[in-house]
Amino acid sequence: MLPVRVFAVAPLALVVVALAGCSSLGCTDTTAERGKAGVRVQVVNTHGQPLGVTAAVVDWRLEPHPQVPSDGDQVHFRFRFDGADEYSGPAVDACAVDEERVTLGCQTVSSSQAFGPADDPLTGDDWLGVEHPEQVDAVLLIPNDQSYNGRTCAVDVKDGGGMHPPETPDKGDQL
Template sequence: MLRPRLLAGAPSVLAVLALSGCSSPWACTDTTAERGEAGVRVRVEDTSGRPLGVTAEVVGWRLEPHPQVPSEGDRVHFHYRFDGADESSGPAVDACAVDKERVALGCRRVHASEAFGPDGDLTGDDWLDVEHPERVAGVLLIPDDQSYDRRTCEQDIKDGGGRHPPQPAVIGDQL
């Protein structure tokens, strides 16, 4: 007679464990989004590939010495613009100098919150240090929002997990 009572109480014990977070080890999963198509002008996407209503664009670039270290030779000086972004907490995208085959020669993250301008036209400039500046054929932006990457299951089994932005592009990546 004791056995049926134990079985009858099992669902409520499981419910208490699930609500208390004790079931997290079985539910926490991490997934990484696929990298979006790089371009000179991109629609910034969240980790699900949905547009955020923000565009990012490389509006120009040139090779020149950085004014603070001119003796180090040419670097890639590029200008960018974010349209539709919130200047205080907008998205971030990776910018990469590429060769004529669209192979990354150097990359860095640019944030809408670091850009400035009137009427929501957020513009900025930055520098890319590349080993062979003479090989640079352009600067591309990768549309994946890199401004927020939630904690992983490994970092926080209870509150971590979910979709994460793709890994940033590195030298040698085909874009």
């Protein structure tokens, strides 16, 4: 015969299991569709709505990185964010591509990096390391805002889920 305590605790345990199961059913992750890359883009949120910010590649060139010149030429590019807030603005993926728009290397650049020199305080610069710099035909920006990527269902079933920005393109992806 089972003690009375088991019968008292059993309903509580079933309620906890049932609630845990219900919360996981409501958590869904979705990924925004990647926007069309360009030299100048209107930054959009995860729902594809414009944020009122334009990001642009000002220029780029191949040259050795000053901290690791032995690595040879890398892609040094300047970018500009118009309409962004200095402290809480968006971020976009910047990709070096070949003439067929195949990515050779990508990374995220933030508008907070673009509050630089006094002669043009909306510009910033960064470097893209690529395996074959001689193949670089352009540096393109992807318009999807990468500044906020909330918790996923896998990490936090209770508070996770929702729309997430698209993943940064992998080397070899076509833009």
